[in-house]
Amino acid sequence: MKSYDEISEAGLLRNLSANSHMPSQAIIQNLHIPSDLDREFPLAPHYVQTFGSYPNYLHFNDDFKPSAQQLLDSRGFVVINNSARVNDEGWHVIERIYQHEDGMILKAEFVGDRFFRLYGYYRDEESAKTLMEGFQEHKYIHEDNQTHIYLIQSGLGGLHTERVEIMPPEIDLSLHYNDDFPAVHERLVDLLGKPKSKGLILLHGEPGTGKTTYIKHLSSLVKKDMLILPPYMTNYLTSPEIIPFLLDNKESVLIIEDAERILQSREAGGDTNSVSNILNLTDGLLADCMHIQVIATFNASKHLLDKALLRKGRLMVDYAFGKLAPAKANTLLDHLGMEYRTDQPMTLADIFNLDDQTVSGERQEVRVGF
8 A cells, every 4th residue: 555655646636525634734735726715616627636637518508406416316426515505594505516437527506495507527528428318307497487586695605696586576567667668678678588698778767666676577578597786796896706707697687786886987986997897798808708788777867877888889778767657657546446646746666655654753852951
């Protein structure tokens, strides 16, 4: 049996996994550890170290049922790494790395308990096809009216998505929005339904005019994944992490809510780097690589935006949501069975919350003295 000193560094790396035990501190110090090991499992370096060759890349367009894991187990795949998230309900595996001795490594990304996404590396096509035979029988079928909304989050593994279960609202566009909107809606559905598309869509207007409600409705009509970048994460638009993340989510729709700060010109106090990235994502070389469409919502005046965002060819749709005209508002009030009538424009929020009372008041100062 060889001593530890006779074991080569390459041999150690070839067998390195999350459960490996290093034989000596000196050898550990001489090992090259990929810089991203503290964030996620280094798939490509591990493949080269394990199989001694550069891999071919494997992508699946479909999602798969949990039962597909049993097929992987039966074919001799071994789990070499898990990533888990812990909450009040316990531990939940969100990523799992499978390895097969025939030169194949797969990464499974779990979306809740219903399905998972899969991609990875393989050595030769014949072996890969044999190992994956029958896998399509475990394809997960999404419901026709199911939303495809994912929330972008940041964790130890870098940027990742969490599926958001949202029931699409039942709305009548001709009833809930002004008369010019149905034509805009038809154009949006057409644009977002085209493969390999790019461009910027601006949906703006004062609060309560139905922007968020409409996006939820739109998500049930568009089969692309819709990735929501919440306001507290807009700084990631200038982070190096955003490009690899979007490369893993090509052909998606990126939704940026409350995007005033990152769309404004520098003179108006905006973030120049964020604007630059959005310009490249919507009509630049990055746009041609990723085919990402960007929907930005905001409440501020459009006059504060960087003028480059409004250039033809980049800006595909620009719509300002407004209050419903009095006649339109009264029609909706009547439809909802309300007796109230108005001679002033009203927002959807005002109409649907007409009976709700807002409790407010001012604090009274009590002075104590003589």
